[in-house]
Amino acid sequence: MTYLAKPKLHHPSLKPNKVGFTRRDYEGRISTLCAGCGHDSISASIIQACWELDIEPHRVAKLSGIGCSSKTPDYFLGQSHGFNTVHGRMPSVLTGAYLANSELLYMGVSGDGDSASIGIGQFVHCMRRGVNMVYIVENNGVYGLTKGQFSATADAGSKSKKGVVNTDSPIDLVSLALQLGASYVARSFSGDKTQLVPLIKAAIHHRGAAFIDVISPCVAFNNHAGSTKSYDYVREHNDSVNFLDVIEHRNPIEATQPDDGSLIEVAQHDGSVLRLRKTDPDYDPRDRIGAMNFIARHQAQGEVVTGLLYVDPDARDFHQHLGTVETPLNKLGTADLCPGGTALDKLNASLR
Amino acid sequence: MIQATNDFVIKFANVNGSGSASANELFAKAILRMGVPVSPRNIFPSNIQGLPTWYEVRVSEAGHLGRRGGVDLMVAMNPQTWATDVAEIESGGYLFYDSTKPLPPSAFREDIQVIGMPLTMLCVKHYNDPRQRQLLKNVLYLGGLSTLLGIEPDVVEKLLAEQYQGKPQLAQPNIDAFRLGRQWAADNLQPIGLKVRRADNVGDRIFVDGNTAAGLGCVYGGATVCAWYPITPSTSVAEAFEKYARKFRTTAEGEKKYAIVQAEDEIASIGMVVGAGWNGSRAFTATSGPGVSLMTEFIGLAHFAEIPATIINVQRGGPSTGMPTRTQQADVLACAYASHGDTKHVLLFPEDPFEAFEQSAAALDLADRLQTPVFVMLDLDIGMNQRLCKPFAWDEQRQYDRGKVLDFEELESGRPFGRYRDVDGDGIPFRTYPGTHPKRGAFFTRGTTKNVDAGYSERGPDYLENVHRLVRKFVTARGLVPQPVVTSARQPTRVGVLFYGSTSPAMHESAQRLASEGLGIDLMRIRAYPFPESVRDFVLAHDHVFLVEQNRDAQLRTLLINEYGLNPAHIQPILHYDGTPITARFISRAIRDHLDRIADLEGRAA
Ligand SMILES: Cc1ncc(C[n+]2csc(CCOP(=O)(O)OP(=O)(O)O)c2C)c(N)n1
Ligand code: SF4
Ligand SMILES: [Mg+2]
Numbered sequence: 021m022t023y024l025a026k027p028k029l030h031h032p033s034l035k036p037n038k039v040g041f042t043r044r045d046y047e048g049r050i051s052t053l054c055a056g057c058g059h060d061s062i063s064a065s066i067i068q069a070c071w072e073l074d075i076e077p078h079r080v081a082k083l084s085g086i087g088c089s090s091k092t093p094d095y096f097l098g099q100s101h102g103f104n105t106v107h108g109r110m111p112s113v114l115t116g117a118y119l120a121n122s123e124l125l126y127m128g129v130s131g132d133g134d135s136a137s138i139g140i141g142q143f144v145h146c147m148r149r150g151v152n153m154v155y156i157v158e159n160n161g162v163y164g165l166t167k168g169q170f171s172a173t174a175d176a177g178s179k180s181k182k183g184v185v186n187t188d189s190p191i192d193l194v195s196l197a198l199q200l201g202a203s204y205v206a207r208s209f210s211g212d213k214t215q216l217v218p219l220i221k222a223a224i225h226h227r228g229a230a231f232i233d234v235i236s237p238c239v240a241f242n243n244h245a246g247s248t249k250s251y252d253y254v255r256e257h258n259d260s261v262n263f264l265d266v267i268e269h270r271n272p273i274e275a276t277q278p279d280d281g282s283l284i285e286v287a288q289h290d291g292s293v294l295r296l297r298k299t300d301p302d303y304d305p306r307d308r309i310g311a312m313n314f315i316a317r318h319q320a321q322g323e324v325v326t327g328l329l330y331v332d333p334d335a336r337d338f339h340q341h342l343g344t345v346e347t348p349l350n351k352l353g354t355a356d357l358c359p360g361g362t363a364l365d366k367l368n369a370s371l372r
Numbered sequence: 373m374i375q376a377t378n379d380f381v382i383k384f385a386n387v388n389g390s391g392s393a394s395a396n397e398l399f400a401k402a403i404l405r406m407g408v409p410v411s412p413r414n415i416f417p418s419n420i421q422g423l424p425t426w427y428e429v430r431v432s433e434a435g436h437l438g439r440r441g442g443v444d445l446m447v448a449m450n451p452q453t454w455a456t457d458v459a460e461i462e463s464g465g466y467l468f469y470d471s472t473k474p475l476p477p478s479a480f481r482e483d484i485q486v487i488g489m490p491l492t493m494l495c496v497k498h499y500n501d502p503r504q505r506q507l508l509k510n511v512l513y514l515g516g517l518s519t520l521l522g523i524e525p526d527v528v529e530k531l532l533a534e535q536y537q538g539k540p541q542l543a544q545p546n547i548d549a550f551r552l553g554r555q556w557a558a559d560n561l562q563p564i565g566l567k568v569r570r571a572d573n574v575g576d577r578i579f580v581d582g583n584t585a586a587g588l589g590c591v592y593g594g595a596t597v598c599a600w601y602p603i604t605p606s607t608s609v610a611e612a613f614e615k616y617a618r619k620f621r622t623t624a625e626g627e628k629k630y631a632i633v634q635a636e637d638e639i640a641s642i643g644m645v646v647g648a649g650w651n652g653s654r655a656f657t658a659t660s661g662p663g664v665s666l667m668t669e670f671i672g673l674a675h676f677a678e679i680p681a682t683i684i685n686v687q688r689g690g691p692s693t694g695m696p697t698r699t700q701q702a703d704v705l706a707c708a709y710a711s712h713g714d715t716k717h718v719l720l721f722p723e724d725p726f727e728a729f730e731q732s733a734a735a736l737d738l739a740d741r742l743q744t745p746v747f748v749m750l751d752l753d754i755g756m757n758q759r760l761c762k763p764f765a766w767d768e769q770r771q772y773d774r775g776k777v778l779d780f781e782e783l784e785s786g787r788p789f790g791r792y793r794d795v796d797g798d799g800i801p802f803r804t805y806p807g808t809h810p811k812r813g814a815f816f817t818r819g820t821t822k823n824v825d826a827g828y829s830e831r832g833p834d835y836l837e838n839v840h841r842l843v844r845k846f847v848t849a850r851g852l853v854p855q856p857v858v859t860s861a862r863q864p865t866r867v868g869v870l871f872y873g874s875t876s877p878a879m880h881e882s883a884q885r886l887a888s889e890g891l892g893i894d895l896m897r898i899r900a901y902p903f904p905e906s907v908r909d910f911v912l913a914h915d916h917v918f919l920v921e922q923n924r925d926a927q928l929r930t931l932l933i934n935e936y937g938l939n940p941a942h943i944q945p946i947l948h949y950d951g952t953p954i955t956a957r958f959i960s961r962a963i964r965d966h967l968d969r970i971a972d973l974e975g976r977a978a
Binding site for chain 1: 404576577578579580588591592594596597599616620621623626627628629630631632633635636637639640641642643644645646647648649650651652653655669670673677763764765766767768770771772804805806807808809810811814815816817818819820828
């Protein structure tokens with residue numbers, strides 16, 4: 021946590037991006053989280069991704085539940101509307117907001133307690149529906165804000181700071197999201213910005229339910245020996261399946277492309293291209309069942325698989341399923357919505 | 373034997389799922405088409421097939437639409453409930469039954485007239501298909517009853533033709549069965565003392581249930597998002613919204629100008645409504661008591677973060693799962709104070725389907741204007757029963773009131789914006805929708821305490837400023853909600869009676885009855901909470917004040933006493949809460965008994 025006020029004047033090197041905003045314009049209020057908290061690094065990655073993608077801040081709506089992680093939307097994109105809702109119920113609020121206006125970018129930020137414990141029902145159903153959103157869980161295996169109780173993602177056998185050993189089976193949100201039909205699923209580590217920023221960018225480009233599980237150590241309550249969500253543990257057990265690069269618009273295919281199958285290109289519906297350099301020859305992120313098997317196999321060996329785990333570039337989102345008009349519903353006025361008196365007279369006549 | 377024309381109660385005792393519902397509804401409609409008001413009520417179990425169900429029709433040329441109580445003619449089609457059904461008939465009344473199987477004399481009563489019609493035998497004789505035997509049995513008794521009561525056959529046949537419009541292969545067997553029943557009754561049955569005679573007392577009124585009206589009201593009121601979870605007796609609100617939205621809000625290309633989501637539970641339903649409301653769509657949910665219980669955390673958030681939300685609560689009997697298929701007005705306190713902390717919410721009390729339509733549309737305006745949750749307090753009695761009411765009305769000039777929202781131009785012009793500032797002194801701040809302006813108007817919404825500019829704060833003064841403004845806003849609401857309706861006695865009177873919602877027809881009938889007996893009473897129908905000051909003034913202007921409710925604990929009375937610091941002894945509760953709709957007889961007796969007791973006491977004191 022830093023108590024230093026930010027300088028008012030922008031550093032001259034902070035050049036504006038294509039839409040005229042400097043990186044500073046994507047920042048929020050000063051974080052009040054513990055110094056070294058993984059969540060702050062994720063905020064920084066979100067800021068960088070949005071800045072680099074030239075997204076106008078006001079076109080983003082940030083929503084969260086309750087927890088240290090859920091506080092973070094106040095600490096990035098200060099020029100966006102944000103909504104810190106109730107514990108575990110961000111998905112429904114985000115769903116409603118998205119129904120009201122299909123044109124904004126919906127960024128849902130949650131914690132493992134928020135999404136895997138109290139709010140697992142809502143997590144499950146918003147993935148099933150294909151709500152067009154970027155859903156990030158800042159996963160530290162504990163309830164940070166209420167001082168370190170185990171959450172539902174804590175691994176069996178992991179030890180709390182007070183020395184209690186967790187015996188409940190963990191919920192793996194990535195596997196769950198895959199099973200539920202999320203069309204973009206990734207995992208990363210708060211300490212690995214080079215991996216995380218492109219994953220967030222690709223999720224923003226994706227149309228459909230995009231989920232990123234970000235292991236984010238809690239330095240106050242879950243960063244000790246015996247924890248499986250500590251910085252040291254994750255660094256040692258991280259198995260990254262690919263490196264991602266997001267190309268904004270389809271460029272001509274370069275001649276230098278290796279043809280040994282280690283490079284995959286996935287074109288997204290909006291014209292952007294995800295270029296994946298595979299580090300594991302067995303892994304194809306377009307194969308959902310294969311991904312589930314791969315993750316389960318590695319999990320059994322105590323490895324945390326990271327990278328872009330699954331993407332369906334042709335996914336349809338919830339508005340498409342519902343068949344709504346293109347104009348955002350919140351822009352429709354009386355003339356669009358009210359059937360009027362003549363229709364009512366006819367209806368009255370049918371009720372006699 | 374009872375002799376009555378256009379003024380009696382007939383009750384059909386059926387088995388759930390036997391197809392009787394449409395025949396019974398047709399019976400009620402036929403009488404309506406003869407210009408005689410009726411009010412039918414379904415009394416049904418929480419079950420799909422096989423359990424007893426009743427359909428009670430009050431025929432009243434005078435236009436009394438409340439439940440009367442007592443049964444003059446019982447159509448006993450359910451052997452399971454035979455004994456209680458027979459016992460319920462008024463002395464001198466009539467019993468109509470299927471006489472295919474002979475019953476011992478002990479199955480009947482001496483003081484009633486028994487009318488047997490061998491329905492099963494007739495069906496077996498005329499139809500081969502078992503399903504047809506079952507369904508047409510209902511039409512056969514319709515035919516028999518039409519002969520007995522003098523219902524015009526042309527009216528019924530026209531209704532049957534309308535019901536099976538475009539399906540002549542279904543219409544004809546139904547019409548034939550109806551004629552068969554009529555003929556058999558004419559040949560074999562004696563006339564009875566109950567008669568329907570053509571009148572002209574229906575006028576241009578419509579016949580519809582309150583849930584349909586509420587769903588339609590949400591279409592007219594401009595709701596674009598509906599999120600709901602099935603629960604009796606509210607389910608048909610969402611179904612009606614979908615039906616009418618599909619009809620009126622689908623573009624030529626087949627695209628929808630609405631979104632309806634069957635959520636995973638009521639927590640998600642209200643969460644979606646809150647999210648849509650925050651983002652500038654009109655959104656509503658429909659539910660009943662257990663759903664409201666689940667929603668309360670979100671309702672508190674919407675109250676404190678000041679987000680519009682419309683909740684249609686079709687009340688049933690509680691607590692807990694209670695009586696899902698019975699009626700009550702027992703969620704008044706649970707809704708008025710829903711959620712933890714100092715919360716208060718706007719409640720509207722429609723009296724019939726006409727008002728269910730009007731107030732659902734009004735609720736969407738009020739929610740936007742006041743930036744807060746608004747409840748429409750329907751109940752099963754008006755929600756799920758068809759009721760004769762004024763035709764729906766809509767002013768073509770009417771524009772939706774979206775409340776205090778700053779748009780791009782206003783933000784661009786440099787108009788200052790602070791989300792929770794009371795600029796106008798009415799307690800209602802301005803808001804902005806997400807995505808409006810690239811540089812101005814963004815704010816962070818939260819349920820925790822904030823300062824007037826929506827910044828995080830745990831300071832006491834900031835908290836107080838906020839909650840005191842919310843009180844001012846609630847006072848503003850008193851002037852915006854539907855105002856009470858007063859019906860004064862012909863002569864000045866010391867007796868005033870307050871009531872609300874579905875109690876209305878029984879109350880008006882009771883007042884008429886009491887007036888004809890020489891007791892004039894002033895009536896005030898409360899239509900909303902927060903109560904306008906006129907409600908307090910009405911109480912203070914009468915020596916004897918009654919408040920009629922359909923719950924055990926006099927919930928609205930508690931609310932009223934609390935709101936205006938009134939003397940509890942001044943407001944005598946009249947409470948009906950067994951799950952059946954309140955009757956005029958019940959109210960009249962309660963008022964009489966109380967006034968007699970007082971007169972007695974005063975007499976003794978004198
Ligand atoms: C209904 C409800 N129950 C309990 C709480 C208390 N509470 C606040 S945050 C939290 C846990 C948060 O854990 P997580 O989502 O993992 O966030 P973290 O703080 O670890 O980032 C709890 C239980 C609450 N706010 N609301
Ligand atoms: S308690 Fe843990 S999760 Fe919360 S701010 Fe501190 S380090 Fe982060
Ligand atoms: Mg956590």
